[in-house]
Amino acid sequence: EDQVTQSPEALRLQEGESSSLNCSYTVSGLRGLFWYRQDPGKGPEFLFTLYSAGEEKEKERLKATLTKKESFLHITAPKPEDSATYLCAVRPGSQGNLIFGKGTKLSVKP
Amino acid sequence: GAVVSQHPSWVICKSGTSVKIECRSLDFQATTMFWYRQFPKQSLMLMATSNEGSKATYEQGVEKDKFLINHASLTLSTLTVTSAHPEDSSFYICSATPLGNYEQYFGPGTRLTVT
Numbered sequence: 001e002d003q004v005t006q007s008p009e010a011l012r013l014q015e016g017e018s019s020s021l022n023c024s025y026t027v028s029g030l031r032g033l034f035w036y037r038q039d040p041g042k043g044p045e046f047l048f049t050l051y052s053a054g055e056e057k058e059k060e061r062l063k064a065t066l067t068k069k070e071s072f073l074h075i076t077a078p079k080p081e082d083s084a085t086y087l088c089a090v091r092p093g094s095q096g097n098l099i100f101g102k103g104t105k106l107s108v109k110p
Numbered sequence: 111g112a113v114v115s116q117h118p119s120w121v122i123c124k125s126g127t128s129v130k131i132e133c134r135s136l137d138f139q140a141t142t143m144f145w146y147r148q149f150p151k152q153s154l155m156l157m158a159t160s161n162e163g164s165k166a167t168y169e170q171g172v173e174k175d176k177f178l179i180n181h182a183s184l185t186l187s188t189l190t191v192t193s194a195h196p197e198d199s200s201f202y203i204c205s206a207t208p209l210g211n212y213e214q215y216f217g218p219g220t221r222l223t224v225t
Contacts, residue, residue, distance in 0.1 A: 002131070007177070014222070032210060032212045032213075034213065034214070036216070041201075041218060041221070042218055043114075043116075043203045043204075043205075043216035043217050043218045043219045044154070046112070046213060046214075046216070046217045047217055049212065049213050064139045087153065087154070091212055096142055096159060096207070097144055097156050097159055098144075098156075100154050100216055101153065102152070102153045103153055
């Protein structure tokens with residue numbers, strides 16, 4: 001069964017305190033792993049797509065990496081405006097839809 | 111680029127009435143559009159997948175006669191909640207995949223409250 005597990009469920013950081021969010025997955029024929037950011041009451045905002053193990057992508061303070069079993073979203077020197085729920089999703093080879101994890105709620109305190 | 115809009119952003123309706131939600135891809139053509147619902151503090155749950163010009167594919171447990179989906183063009187899909195009940199109150203979000211692409215871009219969501 002295709003499955004995505006994110007950890008931790010919630011993460012509280014001080015401004016400037018770097019950390020990582022984890023996304024573990026089991027999927028048949030991965031055709032992409034996706035990271036989204038979701039603010040309360042809004043739709044998910046696309047961040048990254050990773051397709052193969054070893055791939056890395058960066059955007060401002062965020063860096064996403066991918067292995068054969070998991071992905072990490074590294075946040076370097078976070079700011080309060082990085083506070084949001086971060087969602088990980090995978091696209092199985094046999095389907096067009098995404099399977100989402102439950103998300104990690106990140107809070108960054110000034 | 112890759113902007114998806116939804117209308118309305120929020121709607122309040124009475125029990126027993128129907129509500130239509132529109133999802134548009136503004137700057138790209140979408141082969142496939144998806145409809146999700148999200149309850150408070152929970153992740154997105156896929157309701158159905160729609161392809162332009164064909165019938166939608168519904169996930170298990172989603173009533174196709176209650177949640178009518180029409181994908182009339184490569185830039186527009188609509189979700190109609192028929193005979194709405196309070197338990198249908200939720201946050202409905204659509205997404206769209208550009209032609210030849212795997213990525214999904216999400217709309218801002220529609221908050222439905224049924225009284």
